[in-house]
Amino acid sequence: MIAIRAGEVADVVESWMMAYRLRRAEKVGVGIRRLVRAEIDGAVAALRGEGDRDEAIHEARKGIKRIRAALRLVRDGLGERFQPENVRYRDLGQKLSGLRDAGALLETFAAIEEEAGEKFGGVRAALEEYKRRCEAAVDPVAAMEEAAAGLEETRGEVAAWRGIGDGFAAIEPGLRRTVRDARRGWQRAEHSGAPEDFHEWRKRTKDHWHHVKLLDGMRVEALRRYGVRVKKMEQRLGDEHNVTVLEQVMRDHADLFAQGEERAAVERSAGALREKLRRDAVKLAAEVWAPKTGEFMGVVEHWWEAWRGERASEWERQVGLEERS
Numbered sequence: 001m002i003a004i005r006a007g008e009v010a011d012v013v014e015s016w017m018m019a020y021r022l023r024r025a026e027k028v029g030v031g032i033r034r035l036v037r038a039e040i041d042g043a044v045a046a047l048r049g050e051g052d053r054d055e056a057i058h059e060a061r062k063g064i065k066r067i068r069a070a071l072r073l074v075r076d077g078l079g080e081r082f083q084p085e086n087v088r089y090r091d092l093g094q095k096l097s098g099l100r101d102a103g104a105l106l107e108t109f110a111a112i113e114e115e116a117g118e119k120f121g122g123v124r125a126a127l128e129e130y131k132r133r134c135e136a137a138v139d140p141v142a143a144m145e146e147a148a149a150g151l152e153e154t155r156g157e158v159a160a161w162r163g164i165g166d167g168f169a170a171i172e173p174g175l176r177r178t179v180r181d182a183r184r185g186w187q188r189a190e191h192s193g194a195p196e197d198f199h200e201w202r203k204r205t206k207d208h209w210h211h212v213k214l215l216d217g218m219r220v221e222a223l224r225r226y227g228v229r230v231k232k233m234e235q236r237l238g239d240e241h242n243v244t245v246l247e248q249v250m251r252d253h254a255d256l257f258a259q260g261e262e263r264a265a266v267e268r269s270a271g272a273l274r275e276k277l278r279r280d281a282v283k284l285a286a287e288v289w290a291p292k293t294g295e296f297m298g299v300v301e302h303w304w305e306a307w308r309g310e311r312a313s314e315w316e317r318q319v320g321l322e323e324r325s
Contacts, residue, residue: 020066020210021217024308028171029077029164032070035214039063039070040155047148053140054103057096060147064093069210073174077164085161088154095147102134105249108242115276116269123266126256130249168304171211175300178208180293186285195244198278202237209234215300218307223300229288236281243274 020039022031043063046056068089075082109127113119164170185201212227247270250257257263 020213022214023217027166028074029161029166032074032164033158033161036067036070036158036161037155039067040151040158044148044151047144047151053144054099057099057103057140057144060144061093061096064089064151065206066210068093069207070214072178072207073171073211073214074164075177076173077170078161079163081161092147092150092154095143095150098134098138099140099143101245102131104242105246106131108239108246111239112243112246112266112269112273115273116265118265120262120266122260122262123250123257126253127246127249130253130256167308168301171214172297172301175211176293176297178204178211179289179296182208183285183289183293186282186289190282190285195241198237198244198281199241201281202234202241205230205234205237215304218303220303223303226288229284233281233284233288236277236284240274240277240281243270243277246270247274 020035022028022035026034040063043060046059046063049056068086071078071082071086071089078085106124106127109120109124113124182201182204185197185204189197189201209227209230212223212230215223216227247267250263250267
C-alpha cells in the first residue's frame with residue numbers, strides 16, 4: 001500500500017507526469033508498459049495521500065485517462081486484449097467521476113461569475129448543497145480506496161501486454177486514428193452544435209494531446225508548439241462541457257435552483273461563456289488542423305526516424321546532444 005503526506009502530492013504528480021513519454025532507446029512495448037505502471041503508481045499514491053481530496057481524485061482520474069490514451073495508441077498491437085483493458089480502466093475512472101464532477105461545477109461557476117462581472121450567492125449556495133448531496137450519496141473514502149485497490153490489481157497484469165511491437169509501425173495506426181477522429185469530431189460538432197458532439201470532440205482531442213505528449217522525447221519544437229495549441233483546444237472544450245453540465249444540473253434540480261432573476265442571469269452568462277468557448281475551440285481547430293491527416297503523419301514519421309531510425313545522427317545534431325539513451 002502506497003501512502004504519501006500532503007506536501008508530497010505535487011512531487012508525486014510531477015514525477016509521474018515526467019514518465020509519460022516514450023524513450024529513444026526502449027522498444028515501444030516496453031515504454032508503454034513502463035509509463036502505464038508509473039501512472040498506476042501515481043494515481044494510487046494520490047488516492048491514498050493526505051492532501052486535498054478533490055485534487056487527489058482529479059489527479060487520479062487524469063492518470064487513468066492517460067492510461068487509456070496509451071492503450072489507444074497501441075490498440076492494433078494489443079489486439080483482443082485492448083477492449084477488456086480499456087473497459088476495465090474506464091470503470092475504475094467512473095468510480096471517481098461523480099465525486100470529481102460535483103466539485104468541478106463550483107470551479108466552472110466561478111468562471112461564469114467572472115464572465116458576468118458579478119457574484120451570484122444564491123446559486124452558489126445551491127451548488128454547494130448539490131455537492132454535499134452528491135458526496136452524501138457515496139462514501140468518498142471508500143470509493144477512493146476501491147479505485148486504488150483496483151488499480152493496484154491491474155499493475156501486475158501489465159507485463160502480459162505483449163505483441164505491441166516496436167518502431168513507428170507500432171504507433172502509426174493509433175496516432176493516425178486519434179488525429180483523424182479528433183478532426184472529424186470537430187467538423188461534426190461545428191455542424192451540429194449538439195452538446196454530445198462537442199463532448200465527443202473533446203474526448204478525442206484529449207486522446208490526441210496525450211499521444212503528442214508521449215512523443216515529447218523527440219524534443220521537436222514544432223511538435224511541442226503544436227501540442228500547446230491542441231491542449232488549449234482541449235481545455236476550451238473541457239470548459240464548454242463543464243458549463244453544459246452545470247446548465248443541465250440547474251434544470252434537473254429545480255428544488256435547489258429556484259426560478260428567479262438571479263438564476264436567469266446565471267443562465268445568460270453561462271450561455272454566453274459556452275458560446276465563447278465553442279468559438280475559440282473551432283478557431284483553434286481550423287488553425288491546428290489545416291494540414292491533412294496524411295501530411296501530419298508524414299512529418300511525424302520523419303521526426304521519429306530522425307530520432308530513432310537511420311537518421312538518428314541528424315536528430316542529435318539538431319538538438320545538440322551526443323548519443324544517449
